[in-house]
Amino acid sequence: MREQQEASEDAVMTRIGQAVILLHAGDREEARNRLGEIWSEIGEEGDGLHRCTLAHYLADAQDDPGDELAWDLRALTAAEGLADRPREAVRAFYPQLHLSLAADYVKLRRPEAARVHLARARAATGGLSDDGYGNGVRAAIARLERRLATEPGQGPRPFPEQSP
Template identity: 35%
Template sequence: MDPDNAVVRLCGEGMRAEAEGRTDDARRLFTEAWDAATDDYEACVAAHYLARHQETPEDVLRWNVECLERADEVGDERVRGFYPSLHLTIAKAQRDLGDDAEARRHYAAAAERVADLPAGPYGDGIRFAVAEGLRATGRSDLDGPPELETLVARLCARADLKALGLLLPAHLGNLGSQEDWTRLLTAAQMVHASRSLPDEDQELLGRALGAVTALVVAAQG
């Protein structure tokens, strides 16, 4: 975003106020940004931040829907990376309002756009939240095979950080695509190849590899 843009600058000041605990100042600055917006792009940016400071799920939803509609009006590369977060926040608001079906639709829309996010902690955080939301609203097909679930629980219990560091990003961020299952398979293969697990867990992981391989093949079909 252009740091010289007046709306972007006001939103940046609002974020600093929010980080410093000055909630009222943050809300005022975001409102000023909304009032200063002169086109759909600026209104989209301001609405995104205003949504963060609403007190009811209804108002959170209203401002995020406003943001989504403005992004659709912009329709270019400037807003491409907004969509995963936008659909995620709308889904959360829908869940708070008890509409899991509509929430699931927006979680699915977010999942379709996560590839537009840059690699790194922000993108991973969005991916994890989307996967969690999909599971919570009925997508049972995102879980790994029972052998993998058991292994992850054992690794967590003994704080095996090396193995968890390889497995958890792919496991928690699995959105059910062929690429996601392949990513999980690759992570499991790396752990298996390290031969760092106790014999019982190594054997369990071997069986999990077979099950994940079958899921990759199924996703290809």
């Protein structure tokens, strides 16, 4: 029985991965449709890792920044519910999830909210490995920090964790 459950969970992640390939290839609509179908199947009460992963990629597949923010918030909520997972694995999610939220708030012209999530992303980088993924997330955080620090009409501004 447990083997069947694990196989079915692997099948869900495989389907998510297939949709993500479409997303990265530029077929946002088909990726959004496939990811949406999976979300409908597992629902709000489905496996937290599946919900976190799905919501994260569904956010990337959205055309409207408000919709993207809503999905990224769902991803963060799902990650916060992963108490049954190994702590190290879950900690690695937070920098990217907060970075995504910061980018959403930039698109929505809410720089203060973006700064809050960017500071949370930076604070969570201790959970990242020193590998291509971790280095890429750290570099993306630094790029968005620079962008927000020199926002037109705002002048350089400190981030919440920095002293004024």
